[in-house]
Amino acid sequence: MSRPKAAAQPGEPPKLPRKPASSLAEKWTHIDGVNVFYRESPVPPEGARVMAHVHGFGLSGRYLLPTAEKLADEFHTYVPDLPGFGRSGKRKDMLDIPDLARATIDFFDDRGVEKATLVGNSMGCPVIIECAHAYPERIERAVLVSPAGGVHNQPLRRAIGQLSKDAPREPTRMARVAVPDYVRFGVPSTARMFRSLTQYPSLQRLLELRIPTLVVLGQRDPLLPHAHRVDEIASQTDSHVLVVLLEGAAHAINFSHPDQLAHIIRAFMDDKPIENDPEWPGHVRIYEVHRGKHHPPAQA
Template sequence: MKTEVEERRINVSGLSIRYFKAGDDGLPLVLLHGDSASALDWSWVLPNLGATYRVYAPDFPGFGDSAKPSLEYTPEFLKQFLVDFLDALGIERAVLVGNSLGGQVALRFALSRPEQVAALVLVDSSGLGYAVTPLLSQLTLPGYGDVAIIGCQTPPGAKMRSWLRATLFFAHPAQAPSVWIAEQERMSQMPGFLQATLTSLRAQLNVFGQHQVFLDSLGELPMPTLVVWGTEDVVLPKEQAHDAVSRLKQGHLALIPDCGHLPHVERPEIFSAELSQFLAGVGA
């Protein structure tokens, strides 16, 4: 059974934020997208999840159709946004599901406010190992990313960037949803979006890899935690998933076969099944 997905807006600490809402009952689920993306990434799983849970999927500030002020979009800033977003909606306790950058934001929140997290789901999450594809880390070089922004904001550049991201994020780029490609192309031409992406990347990465890794802190997490990873992810290697699960008190691993960095987009049926199975054991 599927439920209707509503697009809404809310003011969070003076910023206009877009989010999607599905479902009216059950445990609250908050879905957090990755870098240079939007909440649209969850479109392929939102209707099904909304049949069982109350699901919220915001665009981070700087991304999607949320406000894009000129500032440093660090993971810590986005963690504070999550604190304020939950407060604005009156959500006291929720399951956090984060992909890539969203996973690191969810992890930071869970480490600082464990009492508010019923369960944690890290989907091809950053912050679980130093290795990352050089195709992203090289964008942090002085001047390189800034020049790339200029070209990618033009219509031809936006189209090329969208397809390049598809080859990086999908095990089968030719099968990337046309809606996903169009969203990437649209956002590339939005004022402030690529600048937010670059500041976010530089806050997470340098040319050698990820700045900060939280492996030594994972044992502090008291809540059930599911680590989901695409077996063909070339952005962040699946070995990081195995390492993370081995350090968790209540760790569970779900490897999505024949899948890249976005299991909820590329393999939504398998992703939803793994998530639902995990959540069946999580009480409100």
């Protein structure tokens, strides 16, 4: 009688066959003693710009796939699970925002990527901001979708309440992706990572950025302040930030509105005006909240 195959341990390549969750190729690499899981364009377009998608708090990159897949025909796409998240292995020391930024750059080094555009959601946005702050030569552009952290999400009980309000506003299928990731991440990691997230100076760093930066906000997102406050904040910068409000969207825009988000990102990457698509449902519309003077004006 043959012995049954053992299941893979966390952070190890799976030993049993499984159905891929994406059209992107599933791969593993080993960085600083940790097995890192990531997804990549199976056949990257020749000469394509590199675009990496950075996940949020406690999650893996899986919920970012709907948007990443829609952009993979134009960009050399990566969707990593950062160390300590998703299927990647954990580090002995708990990662904070600067550590996760360093881990992102280490992933680029491992993959031979010199420069990339980063698309993040929630906690992924402070990670991207830190990448652009600490390693500006490595980041081409930044796309910040539903940025999290700061005083609006403090203390932890307030953030939990905001997440509770957000959950019913997301597609029901989001729970099938998010719940296993949260369980795997664990309560101790949640408390430590939240402390790091809310202590990170996201606003100060954002206003210091000198690369083209797109911020996409969901009109129904309870984790973010009102759009007028965002405009007030964005106006403090000297024009590198473009802020767009997506009507009908909540926090996990990368998962819930991939068509609209991919449309916005493509226009931003090509320095084109961001316009609504007449084929979208009537309740889904894009509104500019703030446009820096270095961005081309929107068309009527």
